[in-house]
Amino acid sequence: MRPSQALRLLHDFSYVLVRDGESDLSSRQLTVLLTVYLEPPPHTVRGLAAKLGVTKPVITRALDTMGRLGLLSRRRDEADRRNVIVQRTVKGALYVERLGDLVVEKAKDLPR
Amino acid sequence: MRPSQALRLLHDFSYVLVRDGESDLSSRQLTVLLTVYLEPPPHTVRGLAAKLGVTKPVITRALDTMGRLGLLSRRRDEADRRNVIVQRTVKGALYVERLGDLVVEKAKDLPR
């Protein structure tokens, strides 16, 4: 892929999200979401914070927001009740799937 | 490109931006930036608002913020002084170029 194609892809992708009003996630939130759905579990607040290089409140707040949106859920780790395990949801899986399909679709339309 | 590869690309891309602390742009701001750098000029506040399906204050604020960051600049249209022409900057061009290169780099590393 050439840089010009990459930029076109990036533009077309973000354009559709903005145009359809689905751009409510910040890049940090999006990264948390994708990490949870792509990387092997379990995912904890501390683990996500360390992986993304951000503070823990950032993760807590991202989980609050995306939990409210139904894209992710939380569960206490019964083995160590200090931990919170971040879990996927059906709605979140559909959302992530749609993102992937959108990238594929826009990549297909790129000029050679 | 398969959906799984697209998601991996999306994750790796956003991850680097978050990790490097360069994720200060909202998706709307990013879309404005890419539109200005990829679509043929001239770009006006009204034109960008219509193209993105957002209100004009959104564009004004995006130009304020990205102008402060030096990624974009404004100029009065002397032919019709009601209009504001959005212009590219050297810093903005470098920033956009880096985004493209990052996508290319991450795409290269994708599993087949």
Add this chain to the structure above:
DNA sequence: GGAATTCGTTTCGGGGGCGTATTGTTCTCC
């Protein structure tokens, strides 16, 4: 030349994110 339109900006009240510091709970270690 005066009214109406167009354009970008500003104002307003409200919502959310940020980092730092603190809190409450749970666990570890001796």
Add this chain to the structure above:
DNA sequence: GGAGAACAATACGCCCCCGAAACGAATTCC
């Protein structure tokens, strides 16, 4: 079992974004 550590959540003050509405400047239309 008590002190300290580890974990997630919360409190605080700050800043930015949001949409709707109002505003000032410039242009167009008759």
